[in-house]
Amino acid sequence: MSKxxxxxxxxxxxxxxxxxxxxxxxxxxxxxxxTKIRGKEDPFLKIGQINDRSVKADSDIVWSLKDVNFNINQxxxxxxxxxxxxxxxxxxxxxxxxxSPTTGEIKVKGRIASLLEVGTGFHPELSGRExxxxxxAILGMRKNEISRKLDEIIDFSGVERYIDTPVKRYSSGMYVxxxxxxxxxxxxxxxxxxxxxxxxxxxxxxxxxxxxxxxxKGQGRTVIFVSxxxxxxxxxxxxxxxxxxxxxxxxxxxxxxxxxxxNQFTQDLRTVQYKPExxxxxxxxxxxxxxIVSQNxxxxxxxxxxxxxxxxxxxxxxxxxxxxxxxTFHLYDELGVFVxxxxxxxxxxxxxxxxYKERVVIPxxxxxxxxxxxxxxxxxxxxxxxxxxINSPFSFEIMPxxxxxxxxxxxxxxxxKPKLDWQIIK
Amino acid sequence: xxxxxxxxxxxxxxxxxxxxxxxxxxxLWNYRDLLFLFVKRDFVSFYKQTILGPFWxxxxxxxxxxxxxxxxxxxxxxxxDGLPHQLFYLVGITSWYYFSxxxxxxxxxxxxxxxxxxxxxxxxxxxxxxxxVSNLVRFAVQLLLLIIMMxxxxxxxxxxxxxxxxxxxxxxxxLIFLMAMLGLGLGLIITAVTTKYRDLTFLVSFxxxxxxYTTTVIxxxxxxxxxxxxHWVELNPMTGIIEAFRFAFLGKGELTLYSISYSVMxxxxxxxxxxxxxxxxxxxxxxxx
Numbered sequence: 001m002s003k004x005x006x007x008x009x010x011x012x013x014x015x016x017x018x019x020x021x022x023x024x025x026x027x028x029x030x031x032x033x034x035t036k037i038r039g040k041e042d043p044f045l046k047i048g049q050i051n052d053r054s055v056k057a058d059s060d061i062v063w064s065l066k067d068v069n070f071n072i073n074q075x076x077x078x079x080x081x082x083x084x085x086x087x088x089x090x091x092x093x094x095x096x097x098x099x100s101p102t103t104g105e106i107k108v109k110g111r112i113a114s115l116l117e118v119g120t121g122f123h124p125e126l127s128g129r130e131x132x133x134x135x136x137a138i139l140g141m142r143k144n145e146i147s148r149k150l151d152e153i154i155d156f157s158g159v160e161r162y163i164d165t166p167v168k169r170y171s172s173g174m175y176v177x178x179x180x181x182x183x184x185x186x187x188x189x190x191x192x193x194x195x196x197x198x199x200x201x202x203x204x205x206x207x208x209x210x211x212x213x214x215x216x217k218g219q220g221r222t223v224i225f226v227s228x229x230x231x232x233x234x235x236x237x238x239x240x241x242x243x244x245x246x247x248x249x250x251x252x253x254x255x256x257x258x259x260x261x262x263n264q265f266t267q268d269l270r271t272v273q274y275k276p277e278x279x280x281x282x283x284x285x286x287x288x289x290x291x292i293v294s295q296n297x298x299x300x301x302x303x304x305x306x307x308x309x310x311x312x313x314x315x316x317x318x319x320x321x322x323x324x325x326x327x328t329f330h331l332y333d334e335l336g337v338f339v340x341x342x343x344x345x346x347x348x349x350x351x352x353x354x355x356y357k358e359r360v361v362i363p364x365x366x367x368x369x370x371x372x373x374x375x376x377x378x379x380x381x382x383x384x385x386x387x388x389x390i391n392s393p394f395s396f397e398i399m400p401x402x403x404x405x406x407x408x409x410x411x412x413x414x415x416x417k418p419k420l421d422w423q424i425i426k
Numbered sequence: 427x428x429x430x431x432x433x434x435x436x437x438x439x440x441x442x443x444x445x446x447x448x449x450x451x452x453x454l455w456n457y458r459d460l461l462f463l464f465v466k467r468d469f470v471s472f473y474k475q476t477i478l479g480p481f482w483x484x485x486x487x488x489x490x491x492x493x494x495x496x497x498x499x500x501x502x503x504x505x506x507d508g509l510p511h512q513l514f515y516l517v518g519i520t521s522w523y524y525f526s527x528x529x530x531x532x533x534x535x536x537x538x539x540x541x542x543x544x545x546x547x548x549x550x551x552x553x554x555x556x557x558x559v560s561n562l563v564r565f566a567v568q569l570l571l572l573i574i575m576m577x578x579x580x581x582x583x584x585x586x587x588x589x590x591x592x593x594x595x596x597x598x599x600x601l602i603f604l605m606a607m608l609g610l611g612l613g614l615i616i617t618a619v620t621t622k623y624r625d626l627t628f629l630v631s632f633x634x635x636x637x638x639y640t641t642t643v644i645x646x647x648x649x650x651x652x653x654x655x656x657h658w659v660e661l662n663p664m665t666g667i668i669e670a671f672r673f674a675f676l677g678k679g680e681l682t683l684y685s686i687s688y689s690v691m692x693x694x695x696x697x698x699x700x701x702x703x704x705x706x707x708x709x710x711x712x713x714x715x
Contacts, residue, residue: 100442
């Protein structure tokens with residue numbers, strides 16, 4: 001067993017949300033009186049609550065991290081993943097000593113270099129070369145260390161021709177290249193990298209990931225990497241840490257971490273179940289149950305791009321008699337693009353009072369990754385008259401494929417992504 | 427498992443509460459290159475894309491001296507202790523502006539560098555120290571102006587006004603150090619408080635200018651005494667420093683053990699509090715700024 005290089009114990013960080021105004025000074029004084037003079041526990045930290053941004057809070061203190069414990073061993077590459085607001089950035093800020101924890105502590109062996117942003121401290125008026133020195137020193141390098149690596153850095157950045165031009169004349173791509181080149185040549189035992197690969201073109205991203213792979217696998221240094229790009233995380237890291245609302249939800253091998261993370265999104269929205277009393281609908285029918293899964297898989301599994309998707313609808317028909325019914329739904333993506341309408345109205349079903357359940361399959365390889373919402377679910381009777389309409393009953397998310405290592409990482413292109421049949425003619 | 431942990435020696439322990447006066451000098455020393463790179467950055471970026479370049483450092487004291495000579499010397503007729511008016515003001519201006527530049531620039535150090543401080547760690551004290559040092563470069567350039575002027579008045583003396591360089595010059599390094607530390611200390615206190623309460627920023631911007639009139643930049647101490655305000659003027663710790671300065675370079679002014687030790691004491695106290703408050707604030711200021 002290798003030794004821990006970072007040990008995090010009961011780490012918590014509280015933030016004050018809302019305005020800092022005149023109310024603050026009286027509170028500060030009260031707080032100072034209670035904690036420093038009378039030695040009591042800080043009353044304002046007690047009322048803090050976990051950080052769930054969608055729920056209205058009754059206190060203006062939130063715990064961005066709460067009692068986090070974990071160890072990182074030397075040579076590990078850890079992927080820290082979690083939704084927005086899960087506490088990833090807070091954790092990185094604490095590790096890189098930008099801000100200090102409210103309680104708990106972090107023990108570290110060796111030098112930490114953190115790359116929370118590329119090009120921190122770049123001065124627009126200075127030349128590329130001068131900025132390499134400045135940025136390197138900000139990141140903790142000594143001047144002679146930089147001089148020794150200068151050629152290597154310039155070579156890696158690929159902006160040799162502009163190296164004596166002020167960086168304000170650089171294109172944003174060149175700027176990022178230079179900045180990453182400096183950071184990549186740090187000689188610290190621990191390297192912390194926030195989502196910096198989101199910038200730069202595909203070639204450069206690949207180069208960055210390759211360099212980071214070298215650092216962790218080749219040189220046996222420890223890398224802590226935060227990203228929303230599951231493909232990158234999986235290819236780079238061996239272990240993962242999943243955060244959710246400031247709490248460690250999973251710690252272990254990366255594959256499990258990615259799965260755990262992807263599941264956070266989907267489960268709660270992909271099934272809906274109502275009691276007949278409060279189910280949406282009208283006197284004719286009520287919508288009581290719905291489920292969206294990847295075909296032949298359970299609700300615990302993630303829907304991945306390319307999967308066939310199965311949707312189940314269950315209605316409770318309240319009116320007596322035999323009805324000719326059809327179901328129609330509208331599917332929108334997260335950009336508000338109307339993707340398609342699905343309808344069973346070509347073949348009306350004969351349905352009696354009671355439960356009416358229908359299943360529909362969206363064929364494989366139709367839609368790209370993204371969040372899709374069923375916005376209108378309609379029950380149509382006797383070839384034309386609408387009997388029941390439900391707005392936005394549920395949505396689901398299609399995750400990108402994780403086996404495509406370095407494909408297009410930018411915004412999604414197009415509302416559909418059908419698998420086309422390509423044949424070479426000549 | 428526990429045993430292993432205890433036997434390990436950690437290089438760094440990050441936690442919430444630390445001792446009151448806890449400066450990691452080793453850390454500070456390791457980052458000394460950064461300090462000088464910041465100084466270089468300030469200096470280079472100051473004159474990039476200007477025609478006159480570093481000559482701009484001369485412009486401010488020259489114009490201020492001209493205006494002061496006209497307004498306070500000629501119009502108001504305030505005495506210059508028997509010195510050439512231009513030299514009298516220039517000494518005051520050079521030293522006062524060094525102090526006030528150190529003060530005003532360090533007083534916004536958290537606000538101006540929130541972006542860098544929020545993204546990367548280095549000993550925060552490096553930043554205000556680099557400000558003090560880069561102002562020193564500027565001060566040195568302005569001192570050159572003073573020496574040129576002194577040479578001019580030495581070869582072309584004005585009737586009824588004379589000056590001489592004295593052995594007080596040996597105190598020169600101490601005087602610079604005092605001004606730097608006094609400005610730094612006050613600046614640190616102000617920047618720490620303004621991370622949360624911005625009110626003080628407004629006070630600083632005009633307060634420093636007004637403060638100049640409470641010390642012996644535009645009048646000699648003897649003149650203030652004559653009018654009965656000597657004690658008030660002496661309360662300003664800069665008075666002792668400027669007077670000593672003037673004595674060292676021009677041979678007029680008051681350099682006593684009492685006046686210098688008063689300035690030293692005040693500087694030490696302010697610097698001590700400044701560093702404590704700055705240290706306390708730097709840990710979490712990113713959350714409130």
